[in-house]
Amino acid sequence: MMDCNQVAELAPFYLSGELDRERAAAVDAHLRSCSSCMHELESQARLDTRMREAIAGEPVDTTAVELWIRARMATDSHGKVTAISRRPSRRRWLVAAMSAAAVLLLMAVGYRVLMGPHLGRVYADAALDHQREVVEHEPRRWLSDRAAISALAEGQGISAAAPFAISSGPYRLERARLCFLAGRVFFHAVYTDGTREFSVYFRVRGNDSLPGSPREMDNGLLVHSSIVGGEQVASFQTKTLTVVAVSDRYSGDALHAARLAATNL
Amino acid sequence: MKERQNEFESVALPHSGSLLRVARRLTFDPATAEDLVQETLLRAWRGFDQFEAGTNARAWLFRIMFNVFYAQGRKVRASPLLVPFQAPGNDAPPHGGTDFSLLDNAILSAALDDLSEEHRTVILLAVVEGFTCRELAEILSIPIGTVMSRLSRARRALRESLTQTTAAPKLYRAQAGVK
Numbered sequence: 468m469m470d471c472n473q474v475a476e477l478a479p480f481y482l483s484g485e486l487d488r489e490r491a492a493a494v495d496a497h498l499r500s501c502s503s504c505m506h507e508l509e510s511q512a513r514l515d516t517r518m519r520e521a522i523a524g525e526p527v528d529t530t531a532v533e534l535w536i537r538a539r540m541a542t543d544s545h546g547k548v549t550a551i552s553r554r555p556s557r558r559r560w561l562v563a564a565m566s567a568a569a570v571l572l573l574m575a576v577g578y579r580v581l582m583g584p585h586l587g588r589v590y591a592d593a594a595l596d597h598q599r600e601v602v603e604h605e606p607r608r609w610l611s612d613r614a615a616i617s618a619l620a621e622g623q624g625i626s627a628a629a630p631f632a633i634s635s636g637p638y639r640l641e642r643a644r645l646c647f648l649a650g651r652v653f654f655h656a657v658y659t660d661g662t663r664e665f666s667v668y669f670r671v672r673g674n675d676s677l678p679g680s681p682r683e684m685d686n687g688l689l690v691h692s693s694i695v696g697g698e699q700v701a702s703f704q705t706k707t708l709t710v711v712a713v714s715d716r717y718s719g720d721a722l723h724a725a726r727l728a729a730t731n732l
Numbered sequence: 733m734k735e736r737q738n739e740f741e742s743v744a745l746p747h748s749g750s751l752l753r754v755a756r757r758l759t760f761d762p763a764t765a766e767d768l769v770q771e772t773l774l775r776a777w778r779g780f781d782q783f784e785a786g787t788n789a790r791a792w793l794f795r796i797m798f799n800v801f802y803a804q805g806r807k808v809r810a811s812p813l814l815v816p817f818q819a820p821g822n823d824a825p826p827h828g829g830t831d832f833s834l835l836d837n838a839i840l841s842a843a844l845d846d847l848s849e850e851h852r853t854v855i856l857l858a859v860v861e862g863f864t865c866r867e868l869a870e871i872l873s874i875p876i877g878t879v880m881s882r883l884s885r886a887r888r889a890l891r892e893s894l895t896q897t898t899a900a901p902k903l904y905r906a907q908a909g910v911k
Contacts, residue, residue, distance in 0.1 A: 476881075476884045479883070479884075479887065480865065480880060483864070485864060485865055485866075511887065511891075514890075514891065514894070515859050517835060517840060518840055518844070518855070518859050518860060518890075519859060519860050519862075520837075521837035521840040521841060522753070522757075522840070522841065522844065522856070522860045523753070523860050523861070524837070525753065525837075525841075527749045527752050527753050527756075529745075529748040529749050529752055529769075531766060532748055532752060532766055532769050532770055532773070533745055533748060535766075535770050536745075536770060536773040536774065536777065537737075537741070539770075539774055539777070540737050540740065540777055541737070543777065543778075
């Protein structure tokens with residue numbers, strides 16, 4: 468049994484999926500019964516994110532460095548100086564991405580105010596998480612090794628087969644990690660067909676039911692769906708799992724993903 | 733040779749921004765930071781034959797940079813020129829559940845700079861640059877257990893610094909000629 472101090476030390480590594488199975492299970496068991504530790508972990512995760520945004524978001528000009536190394540490489544090889552080309556600045560992309568994220572954040576906050584507390588936040592959080600982490604490719608620690616992904620899922624009480632069951636047709640499970648939605652830890656899996664991506668967030672089902680308007684029945688499972696910001700969010704619950712799918716397109720990818728998940732789980 | 737150069741550029745240059753960003757917070761002087769990154773890239777270029785294509789280029793480059801950084805010793809290792817000054821009578825106890833998400837970038841940046849070099853390094857590598865503990869162990873040439881405990885202490889130090897910041901604003905005084 469772990470105490471709160473031990474959990475406080477290990478919690479960030481639990482979240483990044485870096486703990487061995489035993490310790491991960493022990494931390495997880497403690498978190499499920501200790502809401503103050505859960506809040507601490509969430510607060511720490513938020514601080515990590517803010518720190519990353521603040522520091523990694525600082526503009527950095529590598530022009531001089533790149534010019535220098537190119538020149539040195541050229542003279543280092545045969546004494547001949549070759550032409551030096553200038554690289555385009557990445558700053559514009561960064562600014563655009565950050566403003567898009569800011570807009571989405573405002574929308575997410577507004578959505579939260581409308582939906583009220585607890586799981587009402589889950590769609591806003593999922594949309595924001597997908598936008599930042601998948602669409603904008605912010606630096607995150609993803610697991611892409613199949614065995615590690617299975618272990619991570621099982622550490623959350625999710626059968627290892629579940630995330631892989633959704634890999635079908637052109638889409639395959641590419642990477643996964645743990646994240647927070649609405650104050651709860653979800654297992655976040657990203658599927659890709661090489662060009663498009665969608666996210667599916669899994670969690671062992673509690674007593675909460677999902678908000679949103681029921682759209683259709685797949686295998687007897689109710690599918691809720693909504694549009695949040697620029698993302699489509701679709702979700703359903705089985706006897707054991709809560710599943711939220713997010714895609715950044717209006718073409719119905721999230722609904723398709725949820726349908727896929729519903730038929731395969 | 734040109735092909736080798738192109739290969740090196742495509743492997744190494746995408747990481748020059750990350751390298752420079754971290755270098756700036758190690759040396760606290762933009763010119764020295766650039767020197768550090770340039771030296772890093774040059775050594776990487778010269779050792780490029782030993783680099784296995786498809787392996788972790790970013791960790792490889794950072795490892796080189798830290799080797800250079802530690803080898804250069806007191807010449808480049810510095811403290812920030814501004815030192816936080818704690819105004820008397822601002823000993824408000826830190827309250828639980830601080831919402832760090834509302835802190836602005838300048839405060840976060842200053843808190844990071846306030847940390848010891850050891851703590852600042854692991855926060856930069858693990859939290860900002862997103863390296864795993866295993867990668868940190870490789871980059872800093874220390875055991876993974878040391879990485880984890882150092883990171884825990886660093887996180888605690890950062891939170892304490894920020895909690896005090898939100899409770900009482902800090903004044904700054906310039907510390908001249910500190911290296």
